[in-house]
Amino acid sequence: MENQQINLFFDKLKRIVNDKTLIKLVLSNQRDHSSELKSTIITIVEIKKGVRLNFVYRFKTKDITKNFAFEEAIPIIKKSLEDEFFNADLFTNNETIQLNIAKRGKAKIKTTRPVLKAVDSFAHDHVKERVIATEQNVYLRELGILNANYEVYHEMSDKYLQINRYIELIGPTIRELSLSDGFHVVDMGSGKGYLTFAMYDFLTNILGKKITMTGVESRNELVNLSNDIAAKSKFSSLRFITGTIAEVPLEKIDILIALHACDTATDDAIFRGIVSHASLIVCAPCCHKQIRKEFRVKNELKNILKHGILMERQAEIITDGLRAMIMESQGYQTRVFEFISTDHTPKNLLIVGRKVTINPADKLNILENINRIKEFYGIGQHYLEGLLAGAGK
Ligand SMILES: C[S@@+](CC[C@H](N)C(=O)[O-])C[C@H]1O[C@@H](n2cnc3c(N)ncnc32)[C@H](O)[C@@H]1O
Known part of the structure; x- marks a missing residue:
C-alpha cells in the first residue's frame, strides 16, 4: 500500500x-x-x-x-x-x-x-501502565478471565478492565516508593486473588522488583485455589494463607492492600498497616455499617438524613473521610479517588496513604478536626480510632 x-x-x-x-x-x-x-x-x-x-x-x-x-x-x-x-x-x-x-x-x-x-x-x-497482557497469562486463564487461547471471555471483559485500571492507578505510586529488594506486600481479604495476582505480576515481571507477597483470606478453599494458581504461574514468592485480617501472624508489612474487605475489616487492615509502619496503604472500603449505627445527628442535617439513601451515602462519606483523616494523623499523606466507574462495581472508592513524617502540631490539628466532625454527627468513635487507642497510638 x-x-x-x-x-x-x-x-x-x-x-x-x-x-x-x-x-x-x-x-x-x-x-x-x-x-x-x-x-x-x-x-x-x-x-x-x-x-x-x-x-x-x-x-x-x-x-x-x-x-x-x-x-x-x-x-x-x-x-x-x-x-x-x-x-x-x-x-x-x-x-x-x-x-x-x-x-x-x-x-x-x-x-x-x-x-x-x-x-x-x-x-x-x-x-x-495498562499492562496486564493476556499473552500466555496463566493466572488470568486459571481465574476464568481468559479462554484456553488466552483470549478475554466477553463476559469477563469488565473484570479484565478493572484489573488493568487498578494497576494503572496504583502502579505510579508504587514506582515512586524507594523500597529495597525483598519488601513485603500483603493483600488482606484476597478473595479469588484477581487483583493479588495482577499486582504480583506487575511488581515482579513489569517493574522487575524482588518481593514477597502474602494474600490473607479467611476462606480456606479460596486460599488453596489461589496457591494452586500461584504454583501454576511459577509465582514463587507469592503465597496465600488462611486467617483473619485482624489476627493472622505476619512479618513486617511494607505495602498493605485491602480491597473490598467488609465493613470494619478495612479498619483492621489499615490498623495492621499503620502499626507495621507500612510505606503504602491501599484500600477500597465496602459495607459502611459501623458509622451509620453511630450517627446521632441533632442539627439541621437531620432533615436530610431522614431519607435512608441519603443517610447511607453520608455514612459512607464520613466513614471513609474519617479513615483518611485518621491515617493522616498517623503520618500518612492520603488520596481518595474513584477506582472504577459504578458501571462495573458500586464499590468504587480507593483510599491511598503514603507514609510521610508528621509534626506533633499538625497531628494535633488533624485530631481536633476529627473530633469536630464526630461531634457534628454525634459519632462516639470510629472503629479505627478504637484500634489505634488500644495500641497506644
Ligand atoms: C469482596 S471480596 C474481595 C476480594 C478481593 N480483595 C477483590 O477486591 O477482588 C472480600 C474477601 O475478603 C474476605 N474477608 C472478609 N473479611 C475478612 C477477614 N476479616 N479476614 C480475612 N478475610 C476476610 C472474604 O472472605 C472475601 O473473600
Missing part, C-alpha cells in the same frame, strides 16, 4: 510515538462486514522490555491484547489498513488525525483539534 498520504500518516505516527503524545490510535470501519474483528485500539504502554504499542483487538465476542515494539507494529498496522479497515483515527494531546482510505485505495488525511484528554500524559514523563 503506497500512497503519499499514507506515508505522511505513518511519519506523523512515528513522531507522535516519539514525542509520547499518543493517546490512542483506532483502526475501524471494516472492509468486510462479516469479519469478527470490529476494531483495533492501540495505545502506548511501558513494560519491563521498554515502551511498546499495546494492541487491543476488539472482536464481536472477545478482546485480544498484544504488545509490539514500534518497528514491529508499523507493518502490522499497514497490513490491517490494507486488509481489514478503511479508517485510522489518531488521537493525540495536540491534534486529531484521521486517515480515510477509499475502496480503490486513495487515502486522505484530515487534521482537527484534539478531542480526547490525555489520561496520563507521556509529555510529563509519566508513562501509562
Whole structure:
C-alpha cells in the first residue's frame, strides 16, 4: 500500500510515538462486514522490555491484547489498513488525525483539534501502565478471565478492565516508593486473588522488583485455589494463607492492600498497616455499617438524613473521610479517588496513604478536626480510632 498520504500518516505516527503524545490510535470501519474483528485500539504502554504499542483487538465476542515494539507494529498496522479497515483515527494531546482510505485505495488525511484528554500524559514523563497482557497469562486463564487461547471471555471483559485500571492507578505510586529488594506486600481479604495476582505480576515481571507477597483470606478453599494458581504461574514468592485480617501472624508489612474487605475489616487492615509502619496503604472500603449505627445527628442535617439513601451515602462519606483523616494523623499523606466507574462495581472508592513524617502540631490539628466532625454527627468513635487507642497510638 503506497500512497503519499499514507506515508505522511505513518511519519506523523512515528513522531507522535516519539514525542509520547499518543493517546490512542483506532483502526475501524471494516472492509468486510462479516469479519469478527470490529476494531483495533492501540495505545502506548511501558513494560519491563521498554515502551511498546499495546494492541487491543476488539472482536464481536472477545478482546485480544498484544504488545509490539514500534518497528514491529508499523507493518502490522499497514497490513490491517490494507486488509481489514478503511479508517485510522489518531488521537493525540495536540491534534486529531484521521486517515480515510477509499475502496480503490486513495487515502486522505484530515487534521482537527484534539478531542480526547490525555489520561496520563507521556509529555510529563509519566508513562501509562495498562499492562496486564493476556499473552500466555496463566493466572488470568486459571481465574476464568481468559479462554484456553488466552483470549478475554466477553463476559469477563469488565473484570479484565478493572484489573488493568487498578494497576494503572496504583502502579505510579508504587514506582515512586524507594523500597529495597525483598519488601513485603500483603493483600488482606484476597478473595479469588484477581487483583493479588495482577499486582504480583506487575511488581515482579513489569517493574522487575524482588518481593514477597502474602494474600490473607479467611476462606480456606479460596486460599488453596489461589496457591494452586500461584504454583501454576511459577509465582514463587507469592503465597496465600488462611486467617483473619485482624489476627493472622505476619512479618513486617511494607505495602498493605485491602480491597473490598467488609465493613470494619478495612479498619483492621489499615490498623495492621499503620502499626507495621507500612510505606503504602491501599484500600477500597465496602459495607459502611459501623458509622451509620453511630450517627446521632441533632442539627439541621437531620432533615436530610431522614431519607435512608441519603443517610447511607453520608455514612459512607464520613466513614471513609474519617479513615483518611485518621491515617493522616498517623503520618500518612492520603488520596481518595474513584477506582472504577459504578458501571462495573458500586464499590468504587480507593483510599491511598503514603507514609510521610508528621509534626506533633499538625497531628494535633488533624485530631481536633476529627473530633469536630464526630461531634457534628454525634459519632462516639470510629472503629479505627478504637484500634489505634488500644495500641497506644
Ligand atoms: C469482596 S471480596 C474481595 C476480594 C478481593 N480483595 C477483590 O477486591 O477482588 C472480600 C474477601 O475478603 C474476605 N474477608 C472478609 N473479611 C475478612 C477477614 N476479616 N479476614 C480475612 N478475610 C476476610 C472474604 O472472605 C472475601 O473473600
